[in-house]
Amino acid sequence: MLKKNLIFLFLISSVIINAQIKLNNRLNLMPWPKSIVENHQQFIINNKFSISINDAKSERLNSQTTRFLRRLSNRTGVFLDKGFALKNNNKSITSLIINYKIIGKLKLGVDESYELKILDNKINIKANTDIGAIRALETLLQLISSKKDFYYFPGVEIHDSPRFAWRGLMIDAARHFEPVNVIKRNLKGMAAVKLNVFHWHLSDDQGFRIQINSWPKLYQMASDGQYYTHEEIRNVVNFADKLGIRVIPELDIPGHATSWLVAYPEMASKDTIYQLQRNAGIFDPTIDPTKPITYKILGDVITEVSSLFPDKYFHIGGDENKGKQWDANQNIQNFKKNHDFKTNHDLQNYFNSKILAILKKNGKIMMGWDEILQPTLSKDVVIQSWHGKKHMLKAAALGYKTLLSRGYYIDLLKSAGYHYKNDPIDNPDSLTKVQLKNILGGEATMWGELVTPLTIDSRIWPRTAAIAERLWSPKNINDVNNMYKRLKVISFRLEALGLTHIRNKEVILRNITNNQDISSLMILSNICEPLKGYKRNYGGTEYNTFSPFTLFADACTADASDAMEFKKIVKQFLLKPNLKNKKDIIKYLAKWISNYEKFETLDKNPILKSIELPYKNLSDLSKILKRNLLKKSNHKHLKKASKLLVMIKSPFVDVEFVIHDDLERLLSYLKR
């Protein structure tokens, strides 16, 4: 009997999995829900569309239903009769009925589950909390579909809840300041893909970005006038709350602390006058953990900042303290000796324990990067791992709550697929129960050295949506190709939220060309990616905080679209050459040839000039490859092609031709 049931269950789940895969190809949901079943009905969207909620007590839900109606109307062009949720809960005339049980307290582990059922003439959302209900509204918006004569919601039944409780995005507003509107549009983007933690990196060597009344020089002297006021912080926290997103502040100490010392050199480990760092890197200035004034200032600042952020968690950074200034300071050396501290790590532990006490007094739980980990540390501290899974698992085994950021460093400009495949838990069976319980989730990190308000969205999106799916959806939702297919749609939908990751590319290209025809640069940008890792700062260019981020590299993004397509085609061709895939390759080669010609008609300036030779090389190589593919000139010019390829492999203006290996493979094929 048991066996029979198991077989039956197996069959059922196969059917469901198959159906899901089919749906995967038609619906563009991201993150993909835990369970979705089609019912072959459809709800047609017209001017009568209306919403009612079982009660009007949730401000969060009230604001999000209004926003839902605006977004629905903007997406479809349908003029709705009712611009707000109905006051009287007349179920017979309501299109969408929302039932929630309690107003969720926004904190780690709050219930975000929901059910969404779409029938021909009725849509139902059920959730334990209002936060679950707003997650459902985002899913519903992603389902909007159209036929020639109407827009509609396809009939489905969804049961959904997240795999991990902590699904975050960190934005570094210290290296380059990001005004409130940049933060807000990214919060909207986060909510659209069900991320629930915004981690706000507020201080670093390059700036202190938050108003502090108790020690006002911090923002007055160490921000270049670019900081968030208390009201702005509260405004953002409130805005995020409405979206079901927690906000965690980070003040990075005791390293990455130049900005503190610009304002208050009395807390420095070296007695000198400090200036804000303008470059990227790891710097020496470090807070002195032995001075009483240090804890006076930190105590007041942490208390003031704590009062602005209702969330329990408070991030103290703690990373990359090289201890150089500690070593050079005799007082600190004496202090270490007196306290029997063997290493600078011991001293930092002492510092952390003092900070922990301040945080506890403020009712906060401490968070920090890997470096703060030490076995004597209170077990309610959260370790955010940038060192990697090994460190994370160690912390989890020691009983610390942890989250993964390594592999989610979106500033490195790796592919969405790379991040997508990075699962916080590779093999659940290999972990202990304690470890499994302690892994809270993960966070994408948008470090700010190389981004400005003009470009930051294109570094966060759409790749962060793939990370969001990794952290929300079941582990077995992991088909990279299918993810990319959906990501393309999700990416363009995100721009309706005000995100600028698509539109600003053309702004940069118009500036570069002095408003000439940008199409040839557009084509070029679709096969170029900015140098990955921190290589943009190598080889001649050193960017600082006031460098121009309006260059060709800033117009390029990870996952260059034509390059991805070209790679596929070349792979297919080399596997099994046929007329179709040969034609596809030639189409691309021809495109690069003709667009280089177009590029050549532009009036040049220094920026365009710096792109000219690489573009010419690509065009010349494409010509040779094309001719050889067409057998018009068999094995001709292949030597020249090899020389061109060498040049094409070198980066130029901080980008690289990401198709260079495909071109190389093609060339090898032709040489045979």
Next chain:
Amino acid sequence: MLKKNLIFLFLISSVIINAQIKLNNRLNLMPWPKSIVENHQQFIINNKFSISINDAKSERLNSQTTRFLRRLSNRTGVFLDKGFALKNNNKSITSLIINYKIIGKLKLGVDESYELKILDNKINIKANTDIGAIRALETLLQLISSKKDFYYFPGVEIHDSPRFAWRGLMIDAARHFEPVNVIKRNLKGMAAVKLNVFHWHLSDDQGFRIQINSWPKLYQMASDGQYYTHEEIRNVVNFADKLGIRVIPELDIPGHATSWLVAYPEMASKDTIYQLQRNAGIFDPTIDPTKPITYKILGDVITEVSSLFPDKYFHIGGDENKGKQWDANQNIQNFKKNHDFKTNHDLQNYFNSKILAILKKNGKIMMGWDEILQPTLSKDVVIQSWHGKKHMLKAAALGYKTLLSRGYYIDLLKSAGYHYKNDPIDNPDSLTKVQLKNILGGEATMWGELVTPLTIDSRIWPRTAAIAERLWSPKNINDVNNMYKRLKVISFRLEALGLTHIRNKEVILRNITNNQDISSLMILSNICEPLKGYKRNYGGTEYNTFSPFTLFADACTADASDAMEFKKIVKQFLLKPNLKNKKDIIKYLAKWISNYEKFETLDKNPILKSIELPYKNLSDLSKILKRNLLKKSNHKHLKKASKLLVMIKSPFVDVEFVIHDDLERLLSYLKR
């Protein structure tokens, strides 16, 4: 001798004027300066570029020089060694030396004049005030030019000052709320074209948009949660000050006042419960001028708002009070009788005099629209004329300061040329000295019924730049064609300030097409303009505050680019047909034919479907015209063409083919 001198002067000025016209065609300055002379030198921009100021006391100038350096770097891609103005005033190593005499007090009539001299190795800015100096910096940025190997400033000597002291832009944030970032980017745009007054329309029937602590229901109940806090107001005022822009608040009373009555029905002329208006129009709800509570509330509110705006001027609206509620209220009728008021206008005068007293107590000067004019009114009141020049001149003759807004209603979506030709003073010789003295300038008005943050920039820019030139530059700078040539460049330069008037068009088209190829819609949008005047609200569609403004009409703008070009070509052709201009026409016709084919390959949805037939009609007509122009089918299908033309003349989805009259002329020509 005198005669000789006069002839000499005449010759000199002819030479200068000719030179200016020549320069007009090469340099893209807007507003065009009072005097500009070339010296055939050039200053090359490299990483050593630096600025020094004669003293560091002007916060305004300090912030704007930093901003100048960022913009210079972003425009050119040059990595500057120095990101801030030099502290030590070492003139020998400084590129740009700024000398100003005093920190300008930002008020009506402040000195904005400047001199700018560019030599091979030195740039000098001289100004009486720091405000003059920042005007010069904007001119300098507009001069950036490039050759193949470098960017440079062309050698010129400019002496410049404004023709009118009041050069404003009004933004209505009441009908649709415009968040602070929308206001700020538009302030930057204003500064770039030397506008100096931001008039902020803060209340209307559709919303009350400013935090009021004394009577908090105003923002709590009558804003849908969309209002500016005190801090935001101060922040905007401070931001504008740094740009040399005054900020004038407007609270529209006693009409356009529904939002006041939603919050405090006790000040209403009719005893009822009020709701925010969601539609556009003129509504009945009017403040009761006979009740003490009215003046208690208005007194407190005006006092509170006055404290947030340092400028002397305060706008009370006063327009379009139909007095319907006054007529229906017996108490008000009795009050009129008791006070011997013959008309509602008398009663409104009484109301205005009470408000004037409140304003005076707060040290403010009253402003209002035409309707507040009455001869007994204090002479320091400013009349803003939306009725027209006749009214403006009458007010000016009566001794009131005035400014012109009629002819600058940019929400009507007329052409830049129309606004450009609208001079506040058509014929200076026909006016009295008093009139001339009293005409302060003008203001573009961006009424908010049909705009949202997504589209507002494309309704303000670039046309407002043409108005800015009308108000700054000498009267004889009035060549419309030359203005358009420069406007095209200025428009694209404005987007570097964060203005979205260019980039958001594609955002709308991507949404409409569901991210399909937008090029065919782009082509269509370049010959379509949104219905002018308030016609968008006629004929079926009635827009309200929560209607979708993401439609094809929202992607279209005034001065549709291809239409302007096509009009020119058709005109030339009909004047003197030749092979060249015939070919040009055919090129356009062919473009519409082929792009309709492309459009037809798109998957349709209701929005695309609504565009399909008009596009087909255009394509069909283009085919007939093309064939006839090519003489391939002489006089064939011309009857069908006439029928198509009738259809093409009708508006569709709230836009019109602005080339329909050119097509008609072509057809008539072919019929001959």
